[in-house]
Amino acid sequence: MSAPTLPLDSATVPTHDISAPVIVFEDVKMSFGDNEVLRGVSFHLPRGETKAVFGVAGSGKSLMLKLALGLIRPDSGRIVALGEDVTQMPEERLFELRGKIGMVFQESALFDSLTVRENVAYRLMEEHGIYDENIDRRVREALRFVELEHTLDLNPSELSGGMRRRVAIARAIITQPELLLYDSPTGGLDPVTSNTIIELIVKQRDVNKTSALLVTHRLQDAFTMATHQFDKQNNRMVALPPGQHCDVPMSFLVLRDGKVIFDGDLHSLANSEDEYIQEYIS
Amino acid sequence: MELISPTDLAKEKVLTVQDYVLFCFQTVANLFRKPLYFADMIQQADTIGVGSLPIVVLTGFFTGAVLALQASNTLERFGSITLVGQLVSTSMVRELGPVLTSLMVAGRNSSGMASELGSMVVTEQIDAMRALGTDPMKKLVTPRMVATVFMLFFLAIISDLVGLVGGLAIAKLLLRLDARQYWANAWETLVFQDIFMGLIKPVIFGFIIATIGCFYGMNARGGTQGVGRATTQAMVAASVLILAMDLIVTRFLMATLSYH
Numbered sequence: 039m040s041a042p043t044l045p046l047d048s049a050t051v052p053t054h055d056i057s058a059p060v061i062v063f064e065d066v067k068m069s070f071g072d073n074e075v076l077r078g079v080s081f082h083l084p085r086g087e088t089k090a091v092f093g094v095a096g097s098g099k100s101l102m103l104k105l106a107l108g109l110i111r112p113d114s115g116r117i118v119a120l121g122e123d124v125t126q127m128p129e130e131r132l133f134e135l136r137g138k139i140g141m142v143f144q145e146s147a148l149f150d151s152l153t154v155r156e157n158v159a160y161r162l163m164e165e166h167g168i169y170d171e172n173i174d175r176r177v178r179e180a181l182r183f184v185e186l187e188h189t190l191d192l193n194p195s196e197l198s199g200g201m202r203r204r205v206a207i208a209r210a211i212i213t214q215p216e217l218l219l220y221d222s223p224t225g226g227l228d229p230v231t232s233n234t235i236i237e238l239i240v241k242q243r244d245v246n247k248t249s250a251l252l253v254t255h256r257l258q259d260a261f262t263m264a265t266h267q268f269d270k271q272n273n274r275m276v277a278l279p280p281g282q283h284c285d286v287p288m289s290f291l292v293l294r295d296g297k298v299i300f301d302g303d304l305h306s307l308a309n310s311e312d313e314y315i316q317e318y319i320s
Numbered sequence: 321m322e323l324i325s326p327t328d329l330a331k332e333k334v335l336t337v338q339d340y341v342l343f344c345f346q347t348v349a350n351l352f353r354k355p356l357y358f359a360d361m362i363q364q365a366d367t368i369g370v371g372s373l374p375i376v377v378l379t380g381f382f383t384g385a386v387l388a389l390q391a392s393n394t395l396e397r398f399g400s401i402t403l404v405g406q407l408v409s410t411s412m413v414r415e416l417g418p419v420l421t422s423l424m425v426a427g428r429n430s431s432g433m434a435s436e437l438g439s440m441v442v443t444e445q446i447d448a449m450r451a452l453g454t455d456p457m458k459k460l461v462t463p464r465m466v467a468t469v470f471m472l473f474f475l476a477i478i479s480d481l482v483g484l485v486g487g488l489a490i491a492k493l494l495l496r497l498d499a500r501q502y503w504a505n506a507w508e509t510l511v512f513q514d515i516f517m518g519l520i521k522p523v524i525f526g527f528i529i530a531t532i533g534c535f536y537g538m539n540a541r542g543g544t545q546g547v548g549r550a551t552t553q554a555m556v557a558a559s560v561l562i563l564a565m566d567l568i569v570t571r572f573l574m575a576t577l578s579y580h
Contacts, residue, residue, distance in 0.1 A: 109447055129455070137453045147448035149440075161452050164355075209452075 058121055059084050060217050060249040061106055066115030068101060075101055076112070077296035086287050088243050088250040090260035092318065093293030099253040100144060103219045106251065107141060108132040120216055137161070140210030141219040146202040148194040148209070154181070155190045158208045180208040184238055200231035207238055211248075218242065218250040224259050236262050237275045243287065244268035257319060264288040264304040292318065343461075343535050344527075350455075350462040360463035368429050368464070369471025373478070375424050380479035383416050384408055384486030392495050401495060405505030408487035413510060413518040417480035419566050422525035425472055426558040430533035433464055434554035437537025438547035446538070461538070465530040472526035473519065480518060513577040521569060525562050532558040 059082035068076040075098040083089050091099050104110045105117055108124040117124050122135055148157050156163070158180055162173045181187045184204035194202055203223055210218060220239065224232035236259050242248050244267055254260055264286055269276045278286065290307045292300040292315055300307060300315055310316065324332075391407045437460060440446050449456050484506055491497040536554035540546045 104447070107451055109450055133450075133453045133455060136451055139451070141448070141451040143444045143448055143451075145444060147444040149445055149448070150443075160454075164452070164454055 057085075059118075060120055061251060062116070062118040063102070063106075064116040064118075066102075066105065066112045066117060068098065068105065068110070068112045075296055076105075078115070079293070079296070079298055080115075081291055081298055081301050083249055083251060084287075085249050086247050087289060088239070088252055088263065088287060089289045089291055090263065091251060091253045091291045091293065092255075092257070092260070095255075097293045098296060099293060100221050103141065103221050103251060103253060106219060107136060107139060137165075137213065138215055139217045139219065140213070140215035142203070142206045142210050142221060142223050144221040144225060146194070146199075146206040148202055148205060150194050152194075153190070154186070154192050154194065154197070154205050157194065157205060158212055160209065161213050176212055180212040181205075183211065183241075184208045185234075200227050200235070203227065203231075203235055204238070207235070207242075211242060211246075214246065214248075216249065218248050220250060220252040220254075222253055222255065224254065224256055232256065232259060233262075237268075239263065240266055240275050241268045245270055260288075260290065261304070264290075339539070340531070340535050343538075344531050346457055347461050347465050347531055347534075350458045351466070353458070355458065357459055357463050360459065361466050364463050364467035365471050368425070368467050369475060372425050372428055372471070372475060375428060376421050376475045376479050377482050379420050379424050380412075380417065380482035381486040381489075383420055383479075384412055384483030384488075385490045386486075387411055387416065387483070388487035388490035389494070392490070402497065402501060403505060404487065404491050404495065404497065405484075405502040406509040409484055409506035409509055410514055412480050412483035412487075414514050415566075415570075417483055418476045418518055418521035418525065419562065421476045421479040422472060422522060422529065422562050423559055425468070425475065425526075426529045426532075426562060427555060429468065430529045430558040431551045431555040433530065433533030434537040434540070435547055435551040437534055438540030438550040441538060441540050442543050442547060456538070461531075461534040464534055465527060468530035469523055469526035472522040472529070476518065476522035513573070516577065517570070517573050520573070521566065524565060524569060528561050528565060529558050532561060 061083040063079050063081050066076055066079045067074070075096075079098075079102065081089075091102065093099050101110065105112055106119050106124070108117075108119070108127060108129075111125060115125070120135065120138055122131075124132065124135065127135065148154075149160070152160070155177055159169060159173050159177045162176065163169060166173065177190070178187055181190065184207050186201060186204055186208065189197060189201065189205070194205070197205065207223070223239065224235050227235065239250070239252065240263055243250060243263075252260070252263075266275045266277050267286060268274075286304075289303050290300065291298060292307075294314055299312060300310060307315065307319065387408050388404050391404050392401055395401045395403055395407070437446070440449075440460075446456050449459065484503075487506070488499060488502055491502045492499050533554045536550040536557070540550035542549075
């Protein structure tokens with residue numbers, strides 16, 4: 039398994055206190071009518087770490103990502119992203135904050151009226167107005183990172199599901215955000231394509247040191263991420279010996295009935311005595 | 321089917337009106353906030369204006385023609401068939417040109433906007449746009465509103481003119497009237513109030529078409545079925561609102577412009 043060459047090689051530059059967590063959830067509650075989805079969720083994501091969020095369908099995993107991005111406001115509680123309280127911010131300021139956060143949506147959410155090139159360049163075009171040489175270079179770099187440089191002038195409808203997901207990753211990382219939010223990036227994909235995408239996420243984590251919140255149903259993907267590291271020299275993801283798993287900046291969070299029932303590393307998850315967690319990971 | 325109590329239904333309708341008013345306010349307010357998406361405005365003007373030209377021309381022509389034909393029957397009884405030009409021009413300029421053009425544009429574009437934006441909502445493209453730091457109201461709604469208002473103004477003028485040509489075709493070919501007399505009658509009968517009324521209406525109707533289409537699109541819920549529902553509702557709501565507004569605007573302008 040080899041990853042594409044030439045990543046966007048500068049590591050993410052933090053814009054706030056580097057010792058502070060990039061995301062903090064404090065007793066966040068959210069309901070839709072009578073359906074109480076989140077019932078006091080609290081956790082934090084340290085800088086440089088990737089946290090995989092598990093839970094059954096409808097447990098509010100994707101909702102947590104939208105809350106972190108300020109796309110939806112919680113009924114109560116506090117959410118801090120990159121040092122800013124997103125629950126109190128006006129929409130205008132949220133647009134600025136979102137410039138430092140990248141999100142990969144469940145179904146890619148590529149703009150179907152734009153080409154791959156325009157989709158990936160979207161954020162830069164919004165900032166600079168015109169598509170110049172510099173933007174073109176960065177678009178090509180981002181697409182090379184996901185091995186899709188040849189799709190520049192195609193429309194999203196001409197791409198496969200896996201390719202769309204990779205273009206969505208390229209669109210999210212083109213500005214080197216401080217924080218990445220992945221909403222089921224491998225959902226509905228075949229194992230080979232899933233592996234390629236997991237490798238890209240690991241590469242982004244280990245090469246660019248980007249913090250990430252990853253929602254997934256696929257335990258094996260998160261376990262792969264927790265047991266592998268990206269080898270920059272050989273440009274591929276390599277498995278670590280069991281004793282070195284704790285070196286990987288990776289943690290797990292499990293949601294049940296709207297509450298966090300587990301938040302810790304791979305070792306704690308594997309040794310958890312909670313019946314539900316044991317059943318979930320078995 | 322679930323039954324809704326009249327109170328809940330009334331509350332829901334009032335809430336929708338309130339949301340629509342806020343939506344309109346935000347659409348207009350965005351005209352004074354950067355960035356302004358000129359390229360999107362021009363692209364929408366092409367889609368809405370140039371794209372609607374064929375149906376507007378056909379509607380205008382046949383409306384003018386049938387108006388002349390219907391009027392001739394009544395005017396002939398009073399020996400005033402030469403007044404066909406007057407009747408066609410005042411009816412087209414004051415009423416039928418703006419209203420029928422708006423209804424045709426609403427049918428084509430209000431539903432089009434609702435389905436396009438609705439599809440973007442249900443496929444999370446609107447969320448993606450917000451996540452990428454762009455305000456969808458500024459990027460998608462305001463350019464559509466500006467383009468519709470601007471283009472409907474000119475489409476209504478074209479419709480008026482083509483309607484007069486339609487009337488002329490009937491007057492000349494079937495009623496055997498003199499073309500110069502028809503044009504002279506049609507032109508001389510128009511006063512400032514007629515033209516003002518005929519030009520202010522498309523501006524108001526254009527605003528209704530765009531905001532209703534975008535409002536229903538941005539509030540589409542429930543997958544493809546929701547998009548279909550939003551499309552139908554947008555078309556119906558825009559058409560009814562245009563006709564209702566037409567009555568109000570006509571009454572208001574007749575009172576304020578001292579019509580006799």
